[in-house]
Amino acid sequence: MKGITHGACDYLLKPVRIEELRNIWQHVVRRKFSIRDRANLDIYEECNKPPDVDSDHVHGHTTCGSPDQSGRPIRKRKECCSEEEDEGEEGNTQEIDDPSAPKRPRVVWSVELHRKFVTAVNQLGIDKAVPKRILELMNVEKLTRENVASHLQKYRLYLKRLSAVASQQVSVVAALGGRDPFLHMGAFEGLQGYQAFTSAAALSSFTPHGLLNSPGNNPGAFGTQQVYASKSIQTVSGNHTFNHSICDANKYHLRSPGNQQGNLGQGLPTSLGQTQMQQKWIHEEADDLSTILSGNGLANGGMSATLQSVTSSPLLPQELVECTQVKIASQPSILTPSVSSEHPEGSVGVSSSLLDSCVSQQSTIPLSGFSASELPIHASFHNSCASGLGGTSSVSTPAHRSNDLMVARDTKAGASSFGSTILLPPDTEQKYLNFGGGNSFKQKLSERIADNVFNSKFVWSSAPSSQLPSNIGAHHSMCQRWSSSSSNSSNIGVRMIGQTSSTVSTAAPQMKSDFLIAGDMLMPKNASDLSIPKLQSELSSSSCSFDGLLNSIIKVEKDDVSFNNDLGCGDFYSLGACI
DNA sequence: CAACGAATAT
DNA sequence: CATATTCGTT
Numbered sequence: 001m002k003g004i005t006h007g008a009c010d011y012l013l014k015p016v017r018i019e020e021l022r023n024i025w026q027h028v029v030r031r032k033f034s035i036r037d038r039a040n041l042d043i044y045e046e047c048n049k050p051p052d053v054d055s056d057h058v059h060g061h062t063t064c065g066s067p068d069q070s071g072r073p074i075r076k077r078k079e080c081c082s083e084e085e086d087e088g089e090e091g092n093t094q095e096i097d098d099p100s101a102p103k104r105p106r107v108v109w110s111v112e113l114h115r116k117f118v119t120a121v122n123q124l125g126i127d128k129a130v131p132k133r134i135l136e137l138m139n140v141e142k143l144t145r146e147n148v149a150s151h152l153q154k155y156r157l158y159l160k161r162l163s164a165v166a167s168q169q170v171s172v173v174a175a176l177g178g179r180d181p182f183l184h185m186g187a188f189e190g191l192q193g194y195q196a197f198t199s200a201a202a203l204s205s206f207t208p209h210g211l212l213n214s215p216g217n218n219p220g221a222f223g224t225q226q227v228y229a230s231k232s233i234q235t236v237s238g239n240h241t242f243n244h245s246i247c248d249a250n251k252y253h254l255r256s257p258g259n260q261q262g263n264l265g266q267g268l269p270t271s272l273g274q275t276q277m278q279q280k281w282i283h284e285e286a287d288d289l290s291t292i293l294s295g296n297g298l299a300n301g302g303m304s305a306t307l308q309s310v311t312s313s314p315l316l317p318q319e320l321v322e323c324t325q326v327k328i329a330s331q332p333s334i335l336t337p338s339v340s341s342e343h344p345e346g347s348v349g350v351s352s353s354l355l356d357s358c359v360s361q362q363s364t365i366p367l368s369g370f371s372a373s374e375l376p377i378h379a380s381f382h383n384s385c386a387s388g389l390g391g392t393s394s395v396s397t398p399a400h401r402s403n404d405l406m407v408a409r410d411t412k413a414g415a416s417s418f419g420s421t422i423l424l425p426p427d428t429e430q431k432y433l434n435f436g437g438g439n440s441f442k443q444k445l446s447e448r449i450a451d452n453v454f455n456s457k458f459v460w461s462s463a464p465s466s467q468l469p470s471n472i473g474a475h476h477s478m479c480q481r482w483s484s485s486s487s488n489s490s491n492i493g494v495r496m497i498g499q500t501s502s503t504v505s506t507a508a509p510q511m512k513s514d515f516l517i518a519g520d521m522l523m524p525k526n527a528s529d530l531s532i533p534k535l536q537s538e539l540s541s542s543s544c545s546f547d548g549l550l551n552s553i554i555k556v557e558k559d560d561v562s563f564n565n566d567l568g569c570g571d572f573y574s575l576g577a578c579i
Numbered sequence: 580c581a582a583c584g585a586a587t588a589t
Numbered sequence: 590c591a592t593a594t595t596c597g598t599t
Contacts, residue, residue, distance in 0.1 A: 130584090149582085
């Protein structure tokens with residue numbers, strides 16, 4: 001049946017089904033589908049798409065995002081065909097055999113839609129989330145169970161990947177340190193760092209994505225975020241919070257594990273003093289995270305690992321971003337001492353341990369206790385680049401940042417690929433996150449991260465960077481840059497801690513722009529969503545550096561390669577670990 | 580039979 | 590790639 005070939009451009013090559021042909025034909029005829037401009041577009045698509053819709057939207061853009069902003073995402077285009085009488089008329093007749101009419105337009109999982117989806121999933125709990133229920137919760141008109149199932153499949157895949165990465169990194173970390181990062185550690189230092197970390201992590205993990213996503217998704221969110229953005233750190237956390245709240249508010253809360261509730265989050269928010277809403281979110285998130293973390297040593301480890309992994313993981317740029325943010329965030333948290341008290345040492349220990357391990361490895365300078373979270377990164381960088389670079393004076397080199405960022409950015413482009421690279425750990429089976437025992441952690445982490453990351457399709461890549469050091473040789477240079485950048489970031493972080501956001505903003509003006517770019521990533525298709533960029537840029541400014549670094553690093557490592565494996569110190573890992 | 584979820588097709 | 594559809598299970 002199929003063998004026919006299409007005339008239209010693309011189609012020429014592809015064999016088309018009769019049905020398809022038919023549909024196309026119908027469209028053409030009925031709709032007077034004119035070949036003109038769009039002609040090139042896939043006819044196929046035309047067929048699928050609802051005519052009206054098409055007309056309205058221009059291809060790519062329309063896709064998803066733009067709609068959301070407009071208000072309603074394109075959920076489904078339902079009517080398209082049906083309405084169109086095209087098929088409809090003959091409809092009855094066709095019903096049976098004629099698929100044409102029936103053909104529904106493909107569901108475009110706009111941010112909005114996805115948001116709903118995620119929310120639903122969160123509400124249900126990842127384990128219980130089945131298409132039918134999700135569909136119910138989503139309560140979207142034309143969505144079908146199949147649609148949801150399909151999306152769920154993808155989503156799960158995503159989570160899995162995410163977890164895999166995280167686990168991997170964790171393992172790596174362990175390997176690197178040799179010591180269990182999580183298990184022990186200096187309690188105290190760790191505390192602050194930890195808390196910071198935790199909160200940051202929590203926030204970051206969730207937020208970052210949220211940011212990216214949310215902005216696109218929720219216009220409202222945007223505005224909010226922006227508002228907060230003013231303060232870098234706070235902003236960051238706030239943003240995150242915001243995003244979440246906006247987007248997922250419901251979701252994340254889900255169930256917090258029975259564990260103690262973490263105060264960390266609170267501490268953060270408090271310090272930040274952001275809007276109630278935000279705080280709320282933050283708290284919640286933080287709580288979740290903290291809870292999770294604190295809940296189990298493992299969990300903690302897992303968290304950190306996860307976070308790290310996320311950050312470091314090449315997979316998602318967003319993730320990277322998040323990570324970055326996390327770090328940033330962490331600092332603020334650090335500021336808040338009160339929080340720490342509540343948390344179990346273990347958690348703290350964990351974080352600290354991470355840091356320590358990283359630090360220890362690096363000979364580089366320890367920024368300061370608090371920066372710990374960042375430190376690791378630092379260290380990692382050094383390590384990775386390491387061999388050659390050796391002790392960098394890293395800490396302060398703000399100047400370069402812009403360059404660094406650029407690099408990072410470019411890198412990112414390449415980076416996108418990594419994700420595939422990741423291996424799934426054996427454990428993977430466990431739902432999605434394997435690490436240690438914190439189920440809650442798992443969930444949350446997975447959820448949040450997933451949410452955010454999930455959609456994001458980063459487009460970073462768009463920026464072709466001639467500059468990119470694709471080669472190993474470049475690697476060194478890169479490293480240096482990074483290190484510098486990293487150092488910068490760390491510095492920033494530090495400053496931030498001590499000072500506040502202002503510093504940050506100052507420090508990384510350019511970053512913003514880069515960031516923006518990164519921001520684009522979120523919604524590749526929806527240029528319209530762009531609104532995000534501004535905010536993001538602001539928000540992320542602090543994080544930007546990180547992202548850039550991370551990304552670049554990651555990418556470099558990846559691209560450059562192979563080294564990673566050997567020592568385990570591979571840049572890649574180191575990053576992950578440190579980060 | 581309905582719903583799932585993985586696999587596969589488009 | 591992102592979705593849709595198919596297919597084998599439960």
